[in-house]
Amino acid sequence: TKxxxxxxxxxxxxxxxxxxxxxxxxxxxxxxxxxxFNVVSGFENADSGSVAxxxxxxxxxAPWQIARHGLVRSFQTPVGFPELSVWENLMVAGSDxxxxxxxxxxxxxxxxxxxxxxxxxRNLLSELALDDARDVxxxxxxxxxxxxxxxxxxxxxxxxxxxxxxxxxxxxPASIGRLSNLIRNVRDDGITxxxxxxxxxxxxxxxxxxxxxxxxxxIAQGTPDRxxxxxxxxxxxxxxxx
Numbered sequence: 001t002k003x004x005x006x007x008x009x010x011x012x013x014x015x016x017x018x019x020x021x022x023x024x025x026x027x028x029x030x031x032x033x034x035x036x037f038n039v040v041s042g043f044e045n046a047d048s049g050s051v052a053x054x055x056x057x058x059x060x061x062a063p064w065q066i067a068r069h070g071l072v073r074s075f076q077t078p079v080g081f082p083e084l085s086v087w088e089n090l091m092v093a094g095s096d097x098x099x100x101x102x103x104x105x106x107x108x109x110x111x112x113x114x115x116x117x118x119x120x121x122r123n124l125l126s127e128l129a130l131d132d133a134r135d136v137x138x139x140x141x142x143x144x145x146x147x148x149x150x151x152x153x154x155x156x157x158x159x160x161x162x163x164x165x166x167x168x169x170x171x172x173p174a175s176i177g178r179l180s181n182l183i184r185n186v187r188d189d190g191i192t193x194x195x196x197x198x199x200x201x202x203x204x205x206x207x208x209x210x211x212x213x214x215x216x217x218x219i220a221q222g223t224p225d226r227x228x229x230x231x232x233x234x235x236x237x238x239x240x241x242x
Contacts, residue, residue: 001048002035009035011216012049017161017209019054022183022193024203027213028236033196034076036213037163040194041073042066054160070160074167078150082139086130086149089138090121094156117156124152127182129175143170148179161192168199180206200237204228212236 002010009032017023025033038044040051042063051059058066080089094117125131128148133141138149147170154162164183168176176199183206187193197203203210204224212220212233220230227233 001046002032002039002044003047004035008216010039010046013213013216013218015211015218015221017192017194019192020187020190021208022187022195022206023209023211024207025194025196025211025213026198026200026203030215031213032216033213034165035216037073037165037196041071041163067157067159071163072154072157072159072161073163074150074154074165076166076169078146080138080146080150080153083137085135085137086125086141087121087134089149089153090124090156091117093153094120120156121152124155127178127185128152129178142172144172144175147171148175151179151182155186159191161194162186164193164195164197166197167195168197168202176202 001008001012011032013032013036015025025036027033035044039046039059042058042061042065046059049059050057053066053069053071056069058069058071061069081092084092095113125134128151130145130148130152133145133149138146141149147167151164151167167179167183171179180202183193183195187208195203195207204227207224210220210222210224210227211218212227212230214236219232219236220227222230
């Protein structure tokens with residue numbers, strides 16, 4: 001549960017995400033989806049309740065500590081280094097900040113890690129059809145391509161789970177298909193994904209399970225096929241019949 005003054009943004013939400021699956025949280029504006037993400041990723045503290053990731057309680061950890069556990073997230077407005085190229089953004093994200101630089105260089109570990117990081121960056125750019133943008137500054141990309149680069153930046157750290165906040169927002173229809181395929185490939189590689197997005201077609205096309213929120217509460221959970229037939233969900237998106 002999370003309150004902001006008199007506003008109950010997240011109300012006794014209880015949900016689980018199966019390891020190695022794609023889960024989605026959908027709901028109208030004001031449902032509490034971003035607030036839920038912020039609590040799970042450590043950017044907001046819950047007023048009550050707990051968050052467990054892989055059996056470890058993480059609700060009192062800082063965002064960087066949660067990321068070190070393997071849970072990373074995107075934001076609706078992508079972050080990155082606008083003055084650096086796409087390639088440089090990926091290489092920075094994939095660098096090993098846990099290693100001692102001098103010892104890594106002396107042992108040859110640094111060269112091996114750099115080669116692996118280069119290979120991973122090349123593969124991601126190819127999968128997202130961003131090869132031609134390799135040397136383009138992030139600030140000069142279209143909003144949709146910035147979203148794709150932001151997604152690739154998260155994959156560079158080899159996470160265990162990704163929280164994706166509106167990944168399809170601003171992405172052109174042709175790139176939506178590539179994004180959907182990449183998210184499925186991520187799932188198939190064993191990375192768990194939890195996504196929120198207002199593009200319902202996109203969400204229902206990739207999700208294994210869907211959680212529907214309204215006014216801070218989870219009102220329905222199930223497979224995409226069952227969710228689209230749920231009367232409460234239909235009422236939220238289409239309104240009551242008169």
